[in-house]
Amino acid sequence: VSRDFLPRGSGIVTRRPLVLQLITAKTEYAEFLHCKGRKFTDFDEVRQEIEVETDRITGMNKGISSVPINLRIYSPHVLSLTLIDLPGITKVPVGDQPPDIEQQIRDMIMQFIARENCLILAVTPANTDLANSDALKLAKEVDPQGLRTIGVITKLDLMDEGTDAREVLENKLLPLRRGYIGVVNRSQKDIDGKKDIKAALLAERKFFLSHPAYRHMADRMGTPYLxxxxxxxxxxxxxxxxxxxxSKLQGQLLSIEHEVEVYKNFRPEDPTRKTKALLQMVQQFSVDFEKRIEGSGDQVDTLELSGGAKINRIFHERFPFELVKMEFNEKELRREISYAIKNIHGIRQVLPCLFTPDMAFEAIVKKQIVKLKGPCLKSVDLVMQELINTVKKCTKKLxxxxxxxxxxxxxxxGYIREREEKTKDQVLLLIDIQVSYINTNHEDFIGFANAQQRSSQVNKSAVGNQVIRKGWLTINNIGIMKGGSKEYWFVLTAESLSWYKDDEEKEKKYMLPLDNLKVRDVEKGFMSSKHIFALFNTEQRNVYKDYRFLELACDSQEEVDSWKASLLRAGVYPDKSS
Known part of the structure; x- marks a missing residue:
């Protein structure tokens, strides 16, 4: 520009981005976007306006702002360019600057240099280590290939005697595709002494021509060359x-033209238009609801289970687990069986027999079947609640x-709650149907030992040793002297629980058979963020090496419940006493 108009001083001077548009023109003047219609021909006034406008937004105590100042300079001595002067990185806040001043300035800079259509001038003083340059570091983050980055080396005249930046300027030390250009600016002493720009440019040219390390590349150095x-x-x-x-603009233009065509004859008060818009929104709500239940929605929740996935979990994990958790008192059951048998015989002598009389059996079984009502109705409530939550999420678009x-x-x-009552009635009806008729001639009731053996054989052939679940778990109760708590990759099958070093499953650490195992909850420790459950042997044997129980830890209670449901499928039941 060959004009001195930018504020200079110590500390952070540039506290707002300055968008500087240079425009080739016959006359020389400046214009600010916030001072429309006013032309500045005195560039000292331009500097003062920049300082005033900066203080107007940021205050007078070193505050910063990302709101840019827009300045246009028309001159016959400039090439048409748009430059953006950004604040330098500040590590320690001063004055009214916030504690996170460094992050705020970093975010402000990234907002501008991330644009693909701009070139980045990474300005670095020659008297500092280039490897620690904040400018080059930020530029590399948004331009890793170096396609848009030009290195600018300043303060070449202030380097210690006997040192130079020749290797940097020759693009040998930290190479950039577009290379480095060295410049020598006015010092604060020159500015205070009113040294003009033309004299500064002549002094810069003389410095490069006379310096032994730079004279061979003087034609490729300096502000005019830059x-x-x-x-x-x-x-x-x-x-x-x-x-x-x-291409992008043409696509946007076609899209807008199509939209204009749609709304060309638009009449806001037309009732048919309103009805059509209403139907479209209701239809979209219906589609969104269906997609969330079916699991094919365009927005996938990565934070928690929802919609169809949560309902699936209720059916396949929560409901079986609720069945197993039902209270069961063996002594009370034996007493009820005894009373039932005696009451059926009446005044007749109760003779020792191998099988329970059918009537006694039916009376006891019916009483147990009725207990299924609680878990079934609870599952219905959970499913209904999830459906209502899904409705709320779908209506957000409205x-x-x-x-x-x-x-x-x-x-x-309201419709869902109306169907809830009918669903519960249907569930209770199904249970009542089971209670009303017990088929004691079914093969499962003919000879318990044979039925149990046959059932076991059927299960073995159906399930085999198929994998039920895989995932990461932490073994929690290993002492520090033996390695401490450690995370392993666990594989649960119908017959065993194995764990490996990692999910490649090459190095198996141990395989634990599931025979005689049960699972119980373990109280979460005061300092622990993990949720824990334990496996133990019902015959009081060691589960793993010399440990009577194996504590396994997860990151959430939901994950614990899911693992316990998977263990239930493998035949490892919860301990009632816990």
Missing amino acids: QKVLNQQLTNHIRDTLPAFR ATYPRLCEETERIVA
Whole structure:
């Protein structure tokens, strides 16, 4: 620009991004976007306006803001370019700066340099270690291939005597595709002494021509060369990115034209238009609800189970687990059986017999079947609650129309609750059907020993040693002297629980048979974030090496319940006493 208009000083001076548009023109003047219609011909006034506008948003005590200042400079001495001057990275907050000043400035810089259509000037002082340059580090994050990054080395005249930046400028130390350009700016002393830009450019040129390390590359150094390279490379960069940019614009244009065509004859008060829009929204709600239940929705929840997946879990994990958790008192049951047998015989002598009389058997079995009502009805409640939660999630898309959203949720939730009563009636009817007739001639009741053996054989042939579940678990109760708690990859089959070093399943650590095993809960430790359950042997034998029980830990209670349900499928039942 050949004009001195940027604020200078110690500490952080640039506290707002400055978007500087250079435009080739016959006359020289400046314009601010926030001062429309006013032309600045005195560049000292431009500097003052930048300082005033910065303080207006950020305050006068070193605060920062990401709101840019837009400045246009028209001049016959400039090439058409747009430059953005960004704040330097500040490590320690001062004045009114927030504690996370470094992160805020970093985010502000990333907001601009992440754009694919811009070139990045990574400015680094020559008297600091290039490997620790914040500018190069940020540039590499958004431009790992170095296609948009130009290195600018400043303060070459301030390097210690006997040292130089020759290897850096020759692109040998930390190579960049677009290379490095060295510049020598005015010092604070020159600025205070009112040294003009032309004299500074002459001094810069003289420095490169006279310095033994830089004179062979003097034609490729200095501010004028940087200006020329920027203009040329920006033109090339625009030419390379223009086809994709044009294609994107044409796509957007076609989309907007299609939308204009749709709304060309739009009449807001037309009742048919309102009815059509309402039907479309209701139809979309119906599709979203179905997709969430079927599991094919466009938005997949990665934080928790929901919709159809949660209902599936209720049926296949929660319900079987609730059945096993039902209270069962063996002594009370034996007493009931004894009373039932005696009451059936009446005044006749009760003779020792191998089988329970049918009537006594039916009376006891019916009483146990009735106990299924509790877990069944609880499962219905859980499914209904999840359906209502799914309705609420689907109506979020109707939030623009609060009344429609509220009414849709009320009507659909009301219909679900109405079906809830009918569902419960149907479930109770099924249980009553089972209670009303016990087929004691069924093969499972003919000779218990034979039936049990046959059932065992059927299960073995059906299940075999198939894998029921795989996943990571932590063995929690191994002492520090023996290695401490450690995470392993567990594989649960119908016959055993094995664990491996990792999920490649190459190095097996141990295989635990499931015979005579039961599972129980373990109270969570005060300092522990894990949720724990334990396996133990009902015959008081060691489960693993010299351990009577094996404590296994998960990250959540939901995961514990899921593992316990899987163990239940493998025949490992919860301990009633726990």
